[in-house]
Amino acid sequence: MFDEEGRYPVTSNILEMRNITKTFPGVKALQDVSLEVKRGEIHAICGENGAGKSTLMKVLSGVYPAGSYEGEIHFEDEPVEFKNINDSESLGIVIIHQELALSPFLSIAENIFLGNERQKNGWIDWNATNLEAAALLARVGLRDNPITKITEIGVGKQQLVEIAKALSKRVKLLILDEPTAALNDEDSAHLLDLILQLKEQGITSIIISHKLNEIKRIADSVTIIRDGKTVETLEVAANTISEERIIKGMVGRDLDNRYPDHTPHIGEEVLRIEDWTVHHPTDHSRVVIHGANLNVRRGEIVGIAGLMGAGRTELAMSVFGRTYGSNITGKVFKDGKEIRTHSVSEAVKNGIAYATEDRKRYGLNLIDDIKRNVSGSALGKLATWGWVDANQEFVVAEGYRKSMNIKSPTVAAITGKLSGGNQQKVVLSKWMFADPDVLILDEPTRGIDVGAKYEIYTIINTLAAEGKGIIVISSELPELLGICDRIYTLSEGTITADVPRAEATPELLMQYMTQEKE
C-alpha cells in the first residue's frame, strides 16, 4: 500500500516513540518509554495515576518541547521534533485534555475555530465559521446550532465540540485524555461510538482511560505504563485479554478482588429523609427532587444510583446545609428526632458530613497544606476561646497521614501537589476528623487509580464498622454493587426503587434508573 505521495511506508506504524526519558527536578517521570501506534487503530494507554501517561502525551504533543526529554519520536516514519503544540497540530496530532479547554461565553463555532479562525485579512468570516462548524458538528453527531454558547450545553456535548475542533485541524492522530471521566453512561457510549466511526474514516486515536470496560470495547491494543516505564503492549482486538489481565499489568499484582469484603453489622436508623422536595436554585418553578424518602441505618452502606442529571448531587447537597436548591420542603430525622440542616454548620453539628464529587473545586484548599485541610471542617475541636492549637493540629493530621496511608513525607505538604487518590484521602480525613454519624460520599473514587480505590473502599468499610451510616453516590454501577448493602435508584429527581444487595444486578438498577415518571 502506498501513501498519498506515493512512497511505500516503511512500517505500518503511524507513531513510534522510542526510549523516551523525561526528568523533572528530583523525579524521573518517564524512563525509557516506548510506544508504537499502528495506522488506523485505537490504541489505549492505561496505568495508575502518576504512572506517566499524561507526561508521555505532553511530550508527544510538544507541551514539553524537543530537547527537554531524551529519545526519539517518529510520526508517519519521519523523525519529528516539536517545539510547541502548534508544531504537532500542524502535522495532525491533536490532544484533547481531561479538563476541557473551551471558552464558556463563546459560541460552539467560535470555540471550534479558536486560534484557527476563518478569516479574511484579519476579519472573521462569520458565514464560513458557522457553516463549516455546522458541517463538523454533523460529523460528530451533534445537532445543536453552532451559535449556541458553550455554557448552554452539557459536558457530554462539550466533549463532542472538542472533537469537532480537532477535526477542524485535519487530525490524523487524536489523543483523548480520560474522555469519559465526566460523562454519564449514555454520553460515554455515544462518544465511544464516535471514536469507532472516526476510526473507519481513517483517524488513529490514542485513548487514555481508567475504564477497562471501555478499553475492551473499543481499543485494538493497549499499552500499560507503570511507574514511568512501559510494562507491555497487549492486543485487545483478539478478545483474549481480560480486565483482570490489564489490572494485573497496571498494579503489578493480581487483584483477585476489586472490592474488599464487607460484613455489615446494621443497627438503628441514624438518618431519615421524608418527603424531600427541592426546586432549582434560580428557576424556582423547576422541581429537581420530588418528595424523596430514604433512610440509612448505623453500620450500613447505602448507594444512590442515577444517571447524570438525575439529581444525585443535588439531593445530597440540599440535605447538607441546603447548599443547593430553593423552596426546599421535607423533614430530616437524625436518630428519630427531627433536625434542622439549614446551614452547613447546622448539618455538621448534627453529625452529617458531605464529601464532594469535585474535590479540587469544592473539597480542598489546594494552596494550603494537608494539616490545615484536614482540620478545616472541625477547627473548633482544636481551639479554645477561638485560638487554634497548631501543635495539636499537627499531631491530629499526622495521625490521619499514617492511618489513611496518605503518600506524602509530611503533613506540611501542599494538597495541590498530591495525586488524586491522596487528595481524596485528605478529604476523607477532613470529614472523619469532624466525626459525623452520617457520611455522604459523592463519587468517592472518581479519577482515582485502581490501587487507591481499593484503599478508599477499605476506609469506607471501616467507617461503617464503626457504626456510621454511609451514603455513596456513584456513576459506576459495579462500584455500588461491590460495596453497598442497599441501593436507591434515582431517575429524574424521583427515587424509583430501594434495592437490597442480594437482589441488585446492573440490569435491574439500570431499569429503575431509566424509569420514566408516570
Added chain:
Amino acid sequence: MSALSSALKYLTSQLRQIGIFIALIAIVILFQVLTQGVLLNPQNVSNVIVQNSYVLILAIGMVMVIIAGHIDLSVGSVVGFIGAVAGVLSVRMGLPWWLAIILCLLLGAVVGAWQGFWVAYFGIPAFIVTLAGMLIFRGLTQVVLGSTQITPFPDELRSLGGGFLPNLGFLFGQLETLTVVLGVLATAFLVGQAVRQRLIRRRLNLEDEPFLWFVVKLAFTGVLVLAITFLLASYRGTPVVLVVLGVLVVVYSAVMARSVYGRHIYALGGNLNAAVLSGVKTKRVTFLLFVNMGVLGALAGLVFAGQLNLANPTNGNGFELDAIAAAFIGGAAVTGGIGTVTGAIIGGLIIGILNNGMSIIGVGTDWQQFIKGIVLLAAVAFDVYNKRRSSGR
C-alpha cells in the same frame, strides 16, 4: 556540617519569607551608604517609624482583606474622613480626646460595616464597592470640613500621631530608661515565646525548623529589636504610635496564624467553595473583615491627623495604594489565600525606607514614584517566578 546543610535546605524552602527580609536589609544598607549614615541616625529612624506608622496600620488590615481575595480602595478616603470627623468632634465641638477617639473608631466600624454589607451579603465585588467608597468618603470629608481645614488638634491626639512616651530619665547618661526597659521586655517576650513553642513541639515530637536556623533567626530578631531600642533611646524615646503598632502586629499576627477566625480567612481566600462546604460562615467572615479594615482605617486617620495636627480635605490621598503595595511586596497573593501580617509590615517598611532614603539624597517625587513602581513589580515578578519554578510537572 549536616546541621548547616539542613539549615540551608530549610532556608531555600522558605525563600520567599527570607527573601523579603534580605531585600529590606539590602535596601537599608544601600541607603545607609548612599545617605552617608543619615538613614540610621537615631532621629531619622524615629522619623521613619512615625511617618510610616499609618501606612503600616493600614497594611495590616489590607493584607487580611487581600488574603480573603478582596481589595479595599477606600482606605485613603476613610483616613481623610475620620481625620475630618476627629477634628470636628475634638476641636469644633470640644469633646474630650478619649471620647473623640472612641467615636471615631466606632464610625470606622460603621464605614466598614457599610462596605462589608455590600460585599458579603449583597455580593458586589469589593473592587466596585470600595471604589464607590473611595468617592463617597472623600466626598463626605469635604462635606464635613466644608472646604476648610481644622487645626490645631488637642495635645493628646497630636501625641498619638507624633508624640513620645514620657521620659523617665537616662541610663548610662544618654539612653532613655523607659525605652530601654520596653525594648528589653519586648526582646524577652519574643525569645521566650519562640523557645516555649519550640519546647512544646519538641515534646510532641513534631518536625520543626533546624536548630541552627532557629538560633540564627532568634539571635537576629533579638539584635534587631535591641538595635532599634538603642537608636530610639538615644533620641527622644519611644514614639507612642510605635507602641500602638507593636500591639497591633502581635495581636493580628496571632489572629491570622492561630485563631479560628484567621484560619477561616485563609480558607475562604484559598478556595471559597470548599470553605462554604466545610461549614465556614464565609459571609460573616467577609463582613467582619471589612469592619476590621474600617476600624484600622479610622485609627490610621486619627494617627495621621494627629501627626499633621491638621484635618484637611486631601488627608490620606493615595494611601490605599501604599497599603496595597505593602501587602503585595510582603508576599500576599493576588488570587488570595496567601500572605502574612509580618510580610505586609516588612513590605510597608521597604516602601517607607525607599521614600525616606530617596528624599534624603534628593531624588525627586517623580523618580521616587517610578522606583516604587519598579520595586512592586519586581517583588511580585519574583513571587510568580518562584511559584512557576517550584510547580514541577
